[in-house]
Structure formats: structure tokens, C-alpha cells
Amino acid sequence: MEDRILEILEEVNEEILTYDGDDMYGEGVITSVEVLDIVSYIEDEFDIEIDAKYVVSENFANKEAIIELVKSIIED
Amino acid sequence: MNNCVYDKVIIIGYGQIVNDCIKTLNEYRNKYGFEYIYIEYENTSISNSISLCEKEGINYLQIGDKQKLTEYFLEECEKTLIVSAGNFYIFPGNVVEKDNITIINFHSALLPKYPGRNAQTWAIFNGEKEAGATWHFVTKELDAGKYIIQKACRITENTKAYELTGEIMKVAHEAFVEIIENVLLDKYEKIQDLYIDPNRKIYKGKDIPGDGRFNLTDSVDYIYLLLRATDYGKSDIFPPMKTVINDKEVIISSYRLVDKDKEINKNENILSQSEKITDIIVDEKSVFIPYNDEKILRLRYKNTDF
Numbered sequence: 092m093e094d095r096i097l098e099i100l101e102e103v104n105e106e107i108l109t110y111d112g113d114d115m116y117g118e119g120v121i122t123s124v125e126v127l128d129i130v131s132y133i134e135d136e137f138d139i140e141i142d143a144k145y146v147v148s149e150n151f152a153n154k155e156a157i158i159e160l161v162k163s164i165i166e167d
Numbered sequence: 168m169n170n171c172v173y174d175k176v177i178i179i180g181y182g183q184i185v186n187d188c189i190k191t192l193n194e195y196r197n198k199y200g201f202e203y204i205y206i207e208y209e210n211t212s213i214s215n216s217i218s219l220c221e222k223e224g225i226n227y228l229q230i231g232d233k234q235k236l237t238e239y240f241l242e243e244c245e246k247t248l249i250v251s252a253g254n255f256y257i258f259p260g261n262v263v264e265k266d267n268i269t270i271i272n273f274h275s276a277l278l279p280k281y282p283g284r285n286a287q288t289w290a291i292f293n294g295e296k297e298a299g300a301t302w303h304f305v306t307k308e309l310d311a312g313k314y315i316i317q318k319a320c321r322i323t324e325n326t327k328a329y330e331l332t333g334e335i336m337k338v339a340h341e342a343f344v345e346i347i348e349n350v351l352l353d354k355y356e357k358i359q360d361l362y363i364d365p366n367r368k369i370y371k372g373k374d375i376p377g378d379g380r381f382n383l384t385d386s387v388d389y390i391y392l393l394l395r396a397t398d399y400g401k402s403d404i405f406p407p408m409k410t411v412i413n414d415k416e417v418i419i420s421s422y423r424l425v426d427k428d429k430e431i432n433k434n435e436n437i438l439s440q441s442e443k444i445t446d447i448i449v450d451e452k453s454v455f456i457p458y459n460d461e462k463i464l465r466l467r468y469k470n471t472d473f
Contacts, residue, residue: 116215117215117218122183122333123182123183124329124330124333126400127329127400127401130400130401131400131421131423134421135423140420141401143401143402146400146401148215
């Protein structure tokens with residue numbers, strides 16, 4: 092699963108994979124449009140629904156946060 | 168010597184565009200020394216304008232009440248420029264007409280087309296090939312003041328509303344960078360010299376393309392257009408599109424134009440007999456609609472009574 096998420100992130104914006112900070116959105120590494128692209132691709136790939144309440148900058152802080160978010164939704 | 172005519176600059180709005188404009192204006196604050204405040208009227212889950220202000224040392228206020236915000240502007244007595252970017256507060260006439268206040272606003276359309284709400288949606292839905300941003304002076308009539316600058320961006324056959332929003336924000340900021348210093352120096356004519364039709368259509372928030380529904384018998388191009396035009400990701404600007412499947416009303420939870428061969432491989436149980444899919448195929452949670460020789464429009468749906 093992680094590999095597929097990383098592939099999606101690379102497809103949307105390859106800088107996500109090399110970013111090692113903890114505020115990817117705040118630092119302008121990704122845009123709000125890219126956040127929505129990631130959500131859309133992940134929902135489609137894993138047949139899950141990511142509720143709007145989870146679309147907050149903390150959950151898109153870096154690639155690890157995104158993977159953790161997807162895992163927690165799938166496990167719920 | 169050029170002098171800024173404003174003692175105070177207020178910026179109001181949310182999203183990427185306001186963040187970009189906050190940073191640009193901050194450079195001019197350092198140059199011209201005006202008092203500078205950001206006002207957050209609406210925020211979203213991913214809004215980070217306040218933290219940007221804290222980081223940049225910019226004063227800010229959070230005023231979520233329309234009446235209080237109006238009172239705040241009415242009490243303003245300094246020579247003030249208000250920059251409205253991604254802002255849903257509509258300035259009332261008594262604020263607009265204050266002698267000491269000038270307001271510029273960014274509208275997400277190439278005015279005079281698509282005044283009002285959700286301009287991107289209507290541009291896509293009406294098959295426009297381009298959309299764009301207009302910075303204009305604010306008057307009592309909505310989106311009708313003198314245009315300062317306009318910049319266009321393309322709409323492709325796959326553009327979704329949230330993607331177009333992002334593109335428009337980019338060109339809007341580019342345009343802002345071009346004009347802001349001359350706005351501060353009061354170098355633009357403020358009187359509208361174009362005829363604005365008093366009976367023009369002003370799009371309202373409650374207007375929804377296709378009345379929010381489609382039929383599976385509609386053309387696939389129309390269905391895809393309708394879904395793209397109303398797709399703002401997780402923002403609930405529009406309710407999910409509805410259609411009827413097997414005599415039951417359902418909502419469309421997602422849609423995607425997918426590669427036909429890959430989709431057949433992924434859904435062998437459903438599509439195995441359909442290497443040349445020419446008909447709509449419905450299963451318990453998806454609808455597959457032929458789009459062209461290579462693509463299928465795949466819709467995922469949910470019952471409305473869950």
C-alpha cells in the first residue's frame with residue numbers, strides 16, 4: 092500500500108518524496124489543488140472516502156503523515 | 168517622487184490567492200510604510216493565512232460576523248485601501264461609498280462574463296475555452312467596477328473546477344504583482360467606461376448546473392462536463408450530483424476517466440465480456456460509461472437513503 096501511495100504522490104508532485112520537513116502545505120511545497128488531487132487519487136485507488144474533516148494541513152504535513160492518514164482510514 | 172496615497176492597507180480573503188497577495192503587499196509595506204492588516208472573515212480547514220501573518224509579523228483580525236465587519240469598515244477613518252482576494256464578504260454600499268476607502272477585488276472570471284458566484288463552474292459548464300482573473304475597483308453594483316487588469320488561462324477538455332480555481336489563482340497573483348504599486352500610487356482611473364448591462368445574469372450560490380442531476384441516457388460528454396464543472400474536491404460548494412440507477416436515486420461519490428484496458432483488467436468479473444464496451448455497465452457501486460475507443464468514464468455511486 093505504501094508503495095502505491097508514494098507512486099501517487101510522485102505523480103502529483105515529486106518534491107513530496109524528497110521533502111523532509113513537517114509543513115509541506117505551509118511551506119508552499121504543495122498547493123491546495125495538489126492536496127485535492129492526492130485525495131482524489133487515493134480515494135479512487137483504495138476505494139475509500141476521505142472525509143473533509145481529515146483534509147487539514149497536519150494530515151498533509153509530509154509523505155509520512157499522508158500514509159498514516161490513509162492507513163488510519165482503511166483500518167477504521 | 169512617487170508617494171503611496173494610503174495610510175492603511177487591509178487585505179481580506181482566504182486561500183492561496185490571499186496568502187500570495189499578503190506576501191506581495193508586505194514588500195510594499197516595507198517600502199511605503201503604511202499600516203497593514205489582514206482580516207480573516209471565512210476560513211477553511213486548510214487555511215493558513217493567520218500562521219503566515221504571525222510568521223511575517225503582520226497584524227491580523229478574525230471577524231466572522233458580517234455585521235461586525237461592516238461596522239469595522241464604517242469606523243475606519245484613515246485613507247484606506249482594501250484588497251479583496253478570495254473573499255465572500257460583499258461590501259455594502261455605505262462602505263463602498265466612504266470617501267476615505269478604495270476597494271479592489273479579484274473576481275475569478277474574465278468580466279463582464281460570469282459575475283457573481285462560482286464563475287469557474289459556469290465557464291467550464293458553458294464550454295468556454297478560457298477563463299481568467301479580473302482585478303477591478305469595487306462599486307455598489309456587484310463585479311461591475313472599472314477593470315484594472317485581466318489575465319486569462321486555458322480550460323481543457325479535462326479541466327475540473329478546483330483545477331481551474333488553482334490556475335486562476337496563479338494568474339490572479341501574477342496580475343496583482345503587476346498592478347499593486349500603481350494602485351498604491353493611485354495611478355488608475357476608477358470610473359467604469361464600459362457599459363454594464365443592468366439586466367445581466369448574476370450567478371448565485373444556489374444556481375447549480377443541470378439542477379444538480381443527470382440521466383444515464385445523457386451524452387457521456389455532458390455527464391463528464393457536469394461532474395468536472397461542479398468538482399471542488401472536498402469543498403461542499405455544490406451537493407453531490409444525482410442520477411437514477413435501477414429506479415433508485417443515487418449520488419455520485421466519485422468519477423474518473425480511466426484507461427479502458429486497465430479498467431477491464433481491474434474489473435474482470437464485471438467487464439470481462441466487454442472488450443469493446445459499447446453499452447453502459449452498472450454494478451452494485453460503479454457505473455462504466457464508454458467515453459471513446461481508449462477511455463471509460465467510471466462513476467462510483469451511493470444510495471441516497473444510506
